[in-house]
Amino acid sequence: MTMRTLTPPDTEVIVTGRPASRRTRQLRKAGEAYAFLSPTLILLFVLMIVPIVMVIGYSFQDNVILNKSPEVVGLDNYVAILTDSGFWKATGNTLFFTLTSVAAHLVLGLSFALLLNSRLIGAVPRAIFRGLYVLPWLFTVAVIAVLWRMLLAPNGIVNFLLNTNIEWLASPQLALGTVTFINIWAGYPFFMVSLLAGLQGIPSDLYEAATVDGASPVQRFWNVTVPQLRPIIVSLLLLDLIWTSQQFALIWLTTGGGPIDVTEMLSTFTYKLAFAKYDFSMASTSAVLVLAMSMIIAVLYVRHQKARD
Known part of the structure; x- marks a missing residue:
């Protein structure tokens, strides 16, 4: 089929063929979307995917980076790191540091959020307390x-x-x-701000209905407030577990993992293997194990977010 269209002045445009199929239009739209995303995808590939693949490769080799002829050793590095008492000492310290910090963040954040959301405090004192409570969140780790x-x-x-x-x-x-x-003091404002936003989004009708039914303040907290905040609390806990377990700067700038190995974390343990002992193979192995543990929490977080949506 041939269509002829006249456009002034005396210009002909001839369109031949069938209209573009739906699949062609979809491919064209997808191509445009990926073209816009390509700079970000390239950066992610170069700055994240490539280093991760290289570190995983180093964990199966010996004499890497500093030696031009690395040797493939298979799982020997993993056996060595998993039988290293220093690794397990760092793991125990990391578990104590992480679980204690996350639990305290939740308790302090929820307590201060309830206080700031209370009607017993006036507008001016509430604004002052908000500024004071958020203050630790404004400082960098170095400060x-x-x-x-x-x-x-x-x-x-x-x-x-x-x-x-x-x-x-x-x-x-x-x-x-x-x-x-110190980590608890620096991290609770994130919980406080997030939970305060969640508290302000709870409909007042729920509290009024609970009050009419004769519920006490404690019962209203456990049967109204906590169920309404549960999705936010779970998300905060999973995120804080990932962030706190990988804390490096605060430990390094305060104790450096010492004295001896009392505050040695998995992050500082891996750093010292690489840049103090120059054992990049073992450092890569430790980093892969930390990545695997973090991925477990990340998968739980993603599944929770999908279920929430």
């Missing part, structure tokens, strides 16, 4: 580390107020608990 190192120094303000001379960050008995406290 937080330097700040607390100064506060907890033997001649710092904390020892002055307590009238003691304790080495908070250098004591084998106190160092792990101290860095955990």
Whole structure:
């Protein structure tokens, strides 16, 4: 079939053939979408996919990076790292640091969110408290580390107020608990802000109906507030587990994993293998194991988000 269309002045446009099929139009739209996404996809491939594949490859070799002729050793690196007492010490410290921090973040964040959402506090005090409670979230990790190192120094303000001379960050008995406290102080505002937004989105009709039914404040909390906040709480817990288990900067800038290995985390353990001992094969193996543990939590988070949607 041939169609002839006249366009002024005396110009002919001849269109021959059948209209484009639906599949062709879909392919054209998909091609346009991927063309717009291509810069981001290329960056992700170069900066994330390629390094991950290289690290996984290094974990099955020996004498990598510094040696021009690496040797394939199979699973020997994994056997060595899993039988290393230092790795398990770092794993135990990471579990204590992570679980304690996440639990405290939830309790403090929810408590302060309930306080700021209460009608018992006026508008001006509420605004002041919000600024004070969010303050730790405004500092970078470096500032937080330097700040607390100064506060907890033997001649710092904390020892002055307590009238003691304790080495908070250098004591084998106190160092792990101290860095955990610092991380709790730095991380609870994220929970507080997220849960406060969730509290403000709960319909007041639910509380009114519970009050009419004779529910006490405690019953209203457990039967109205907690079920309404459950999706947000689960998402926050999973995200915080991933972030806290990979905390490096705070530990490195406060204790460096010491004294001895009291505050050694999986992140600092892997870093020292690579850049202190220059054992990149074992460092890659440790990094792959950390990646596998993080992926388990990430899969749980994605499944929760899909179920929530």
